Amino acid sequence: MLFAHIGKYLLMLKDMFSRPENWKMYWKQFMQQCVDIGVGSLGIVLIISVFIGGVSTVQTAYQLVSPLIPKSTISQVVRDTMILEFCPTITCIVLAGVVGSKIASELGNMRVSEQIDALEIMGINTKGYLILPKIVASLLTIPILVVISGFVGIWCGELAGVFTGILSSQQFMQGLVSEFKPFNVAFALIKAYTFAFIISSVSSYFGYNVEGGALEIGQASTKAVVVSCVFILLADFGLAALLLK
Numbered sequence: 001m002l003f004a005h006i007g008k009y010l011l012m013l014k015d016m017f018s019r020p021e022n023w024k025m026y027w028k029q030f031m032q033q034c035v036d037i038g039v040g041s042l043g044i045v046l047i048i049s050v051f052i053g054g055v056s057t058v059q060t061a062y063q064l065v066s067p068l069i070p071k072s073t074i075s076q077v078v079r080d081t082m083i084l085e086f087c088p089t090i091t092c093i094v095l096a097g098v099v100g101s102k103i104a105s106e107l108g109n110m111r112v113s114e115q116i117d118a119l120e121i122m123g124i125n126t127k128g129y130l131i132l133p134k135i136v137a138s139l140l141t142i143p144i145l146v147v148i149s150g151f152v153g154i155w156c157g158e159l160a161g162v163f164t165g166i167l168s169s170q171q172f173m174q175g176l177v178s179e180f181k182p183f184n185v186a187f188a189l190i191k192a193y194t195f196a197f198i199i200s201s202v203s204s205y206f207g208y209n210v211e212g213g214a215l216e217i218g219q220a221s222t223k224a225v226v227v228s229c230v231f232i233l234l235a236d237f238g239l240a241a242l243l244l245k
Contacts, residue, residue: 107207
């Protein structure tokens, strides 16, 4: 059963490029998906980033209780944890629930209502027309959301530190630029692109292959979110093991 799903998933990816349609059809779908995935998810990403950044500062200060450790170390820890893990991974796990369930339910509803069958009768490559714009839009917008999450999270971490009296703004900025590794940003973007592809392609697979009615659409959405989260965590470990040496 597992190998059957893997085979169907790979064939779906191959069939997206087998019969390309007019680029104008792709452009309209692509722009619509950018709005749905990017702009539609911006609010929840901002809320998550605000609280993760603030909590990271407070909890890091709670753990670094030794007077021998400079307070600027707090911002170093917050910076690296936000960039390396919290922003790409936590944000994409939440987006798997928001974006993934939406993609799966949208395609599942089209499958159940026979809209996909009607498009295929018209000679349209439905995998390319419906799935490819979702994947490309995810690859564009989700990394942007991760970058925004990083900026907002670190900024709110500074605000939390200043308002609670943990450290001053100057101490936070001192630690923020201390021993900064540019590769951490590149690593976060690599994770963001990988997770974006997982979310969009896995959710599209489960939604496109729904069989049944409304109950099966809900089950497909649940499976899409669960499988996407599992693969995100596996990819998170794999990328860390390969690139952070």
